[in-house]
Amino acid sequence: MKLGLQLGYWGAQVPHNHGELVTAAEEHGFDAVFAAESWGSDAFTPLAWWGSRTxxxxxxxxxxxxxGRTPTNCAMHALTLDHLTGGRAILGLGVSGxxxxxxxxxEPFGKPLARTREYVSIVRQVLAREAPVRNPGPHYPLPYDGPGAxxxxxxxxxxxxxxxxxxxxWLGSEGPKNVALTAEIADGWLAIYYxxxxxxxxxxxxxxxxARAGAxxxxxxxxxxxSCQVIVTDDRAAAIANVKPILALYIGGMGAPELNFHAQVYRRMGYEEQVEAIGQLFRAGRKAEAAAVVPDAxxxxxxxxxxAAQVRAELDVWEAAGVTMLLxxxxxxxxxxxxxxxxxxxTTELAG
Structure with missing residues (x-):
């Protein structure tokens, strides 16, 4: 199982040590480095900047x-990064929320699966460069022939x-239909809360x-x-406690009460009652109480x-479950x- 370094997206300030982390990741055999975006820093610029040092x-x-980008514009970003880095780019896409x-x-959020399918199809047309890019729509018609054309x-x-x-x-997806679509049209799955x-x-x-035709x-x-938070520590209980407020934030605050994809993931795991309680407490401003509801499991x-020994054993479990890269x-x-x-x-223990 390979390792990937997740730089994430920037907070209020620019991270001071990402260059060091990227250099170290290359030196210590990591397979890949990833950058994210939310509504601040973008995902492509850090990769171009730090990629020049690797x-x-x-x-x-x-x-x-x-x-954030039309599909043709996104393809432009990807092909540019790929040229600058000698063929090392991975285009990870997601619908957000x-x-x-x-x-x-x-933009309207509706029809996320249909939009994803069209988007990927157009990006692949650009990268193939076999013919002028066309798409009948309805989400990304090319050429555009709608109102005002x-x-x-x-x-x-x-x-x-x-x-x-x-x-x-690669596609970031969480629900059953989106994961199935990912297996059909993409080269990889970016799984969160796996x-x-x-x-x-x-x-x-x-x-x-x-199994779908044309997969x-x-x-x-x-x-x-x-994606997996890995914490190497001799005080496991304290580390688990420190993570709970972050988990409560994602379950209770990262999405609307009516539609929070992260909460849905944990519901599928069987934590329906806890998710409901965390959401209610978090939205009421009782964040510490929301974190306290999060069970260790x-x-x-x-x-x-x-x-270190516990982490080594868990890595084996994740690899056996089918994970090819831990972010x-x-x-x-x-x-x-x-x-x-x-x-x-x-890896050595498995091989031996």
């Missing part, structure tokens, strides 16, 4: 938001020849997509990159926390080094 690691967006899409981008639009090919027609496209215990359920969703990949050449089901966050260079050593140790 030679080997792949560089991926996790995720670029569909509503209605609060961001409608509140920040001013001049009628002068014409199908175009990208001026710049893409470096790779098969530049990998639970190895639920691997049989995920496999059913994935297999539905792989792009099979399970053998499809990548599953799961909710944390340890989707995160790896413990001493981890690291606060400093020492954590990058330590996780690399533990992962390599786990």
């Amino acid at each position: 030679e080997r690691v792949r560089l991926g967006t996790s995720v670029a938001q569909l509503s 209605p609060q961001v899409v409608e509140g920040w981008y001013g 001049t009628g002068l639009g014409k199908p175009l090919k990208p001026i710049t020849h893409p470096l790779r027609a098969d530049l990998p496209i 639970s190895p215990r639920l691997a049989p359920m995920y496999n059913e969703w994935l297999d539905e997509g792989f 792009r990949r099979t399970r053998e050449d499809f990548e599953i990159a799961a 909710m944390v340890t089901e989707t995160m790896i926390i413990g001493n 981890v966050t690291c606060g400093d260079v020492e954590q990058v080094r330590l996780l690399s050593e533990i992962a390599n140790g786990a």
